[in-house]
Amino acid sequence: MFWAKTLWVYNTRFSLGVDGAFQKMLLAINPLPTTLLLFGIALYMTGRKSYIAVVIVDAITSTWLFANVLYYREFSDFMTFALMKGSSSVSSNLSIAIAGIIKPGDFLIFLDVLILIVLLVVRYIKMDMRPIKKRFAMLVTAFAVVLFGANLSMAYHDRSGLLTRTFDSNYIVKYLGLNVYTVYDGVRTAQTSAVRAKASASDLKSVKRWIKNNHVPANVSYTGVAKGKNVFVIHLESFQQFLIDFKYEGKEVTPNLNKIYHSSNTLAFDNVFNQVAQGKTSDAELMLENSLYGLSEGSVMSNLGSSNTFEAVPSILDQDGYTTAAFHGDKGSFWNRDNTYKQWGYDYWFSKSYYDVKSDYDMGYGLKDKIFFKQSAQYIEQLPQPFYAKMITLTNHYPYPLDKQNVTDIPKTDTGDKTVDGYLQTAHYLDQSIGEFMAWLKKTGLEKNSMVMFYGDHYGVSSNHNPAMAKLLKIKGYNEYNDAQQQRVPLMFTMPGLKGGINHTYGGEIDVMPTLLNLLGVKDSQYLMFGSDLLAKNRNQTVAFRSGNFVTPELTKVGNHLYDTKTGERIKHPTEAQEKAENAAVNRVTTVLSLSDRVVNGDLLRFYKPSGYTKVDASDYSYKLKTSEDELKKSQKKGTSLLAKNKGKSTVDEYVTDAPELKSGKNSKDSSSDSSSSSSASSAKSASKKSSAK
Incomplete structure (x- = not known):
């Protein structure tokens, strides 16, 4: 029963990419070795204990299978020890996500457990108290091991x-089974711990050599064009590139972002891909601000963010005279940001507890975007300029809920998939919040002295929803190639006077850091970055995914299949030139991911000291309310903040939003000016670096 159930799950709950009769045979065989091995434990026991052992083993393995079904449904991946280790940093939002993921049929996974218990209780299966010969028990164990050896071969x-x-974990589960993958992951996790203990400065040699040999000079025509400007980094949650210029029933889904995208003052990229793994948003942040890849298992921020050494953008800019701050309407501990941001050198960390939160302000994961941006204004105006401010939005987050009072003029789509059908509405709401925020920047004059960067962190719709995406995008024969192409996310830099245009170079989130630093005129050759300036000439355009797949302007590789990137046609018989290009891309992807993993797992940056850079000391930072109040109040004496330049007069009242939760009448100023604005500097709930270190 357990074998049949597992096979049913493999074929109906996972998308393992089984191709051909041989792989189908392996899929049918692979649950047997570990099932025999685990259930065979009972054969070494006697009497009632052996029956109880069978039930316990069945229940535990079924629960693990069930948990993986739920996780895979949304993330197209399997659970790992690293993920479980870091689960405390994301657990606060799990109940919301799980409620939208579970399907009634999933509980059939426990059917065999229930049947077994019932048969024992009604004594249909009578307990035989006679001991089983150890020879027979050992024979079953040996058979399981031999069967696994054959399976592996x-x-x-x-x-x-x-x-x-x-x-890619899908390959291991497809060929060897979920239980083997779990053991494999456990061994790999232990090895990672050992790597850290054994790491030394000499391990950096190959890393530095590769980076030096693959370094591409930045585009000098853009060097320093935003030097000394404030930087807003706007995180567009779960936002995919296809939403730009997308219309549904004749209406633009993202009119404000479309306008920015096509502005002559905006540098936009239409072939930038998300490269996240299990860390999702945290992986995106890691790549954007450190130019390091996330790991194939777990989240670097959750598991290593408190202890690893980093050379992140906030710390680099902080040492270049910037004030650095991150804003988020969720709990400060989510993805372990409370600790990681100290390691990254953030002066301020404005999280959920620093905002006025009421029941209808919260959408389950934190503040709704319009309220988040509105309330963030009181902190932005107090930051000494120039500043670097990262603002992480939330409303366009799975499962894409939008309460009735916020329903927009974009109707739900009709694909029949709940996830996809709510996606356009929350994306439209996010776009409206962006429009309001940009209007405030213009009204206060911050727009003139700021560069705003927009980026999508990862896909909004996973590959498990491909049939619905095919219907939404009207793509016939939607397949793995189309799914790979849909991993594009927006990347835009906008600033008055910036020489803009839409750039078609292929790149990923790993390339954002060197691009941003070049625009700001910050010399970056001394930092160990695996990305390259997206504006540079003759740059390698191979985009590496954590699965080992890749995309280039010519080729797209998904698993064992190769596609023509331009036409989408599968290349079954590659030419000599195509084979050469494929091999070169595969080698590059394998090398760069391995080297990045070596840096992260071994914490190798602790052995590296860039010229002119002072390593961050996390103990120099405090995100406590009283400390931050004192620091912000003291910082106003510098006279560079927007509030100081306005001689203490707040600009929060000038922020206009149509958020119904804050208003009595639509299209009017916030009637309350929000209670949070009246407190301004004296009651600012923020986070800051200790004044002695600053």
């Missing part, structure tokens, strides 16, 4: 280097 025949070269 056949798997390697079809996929050489399965356990040594692969970056």
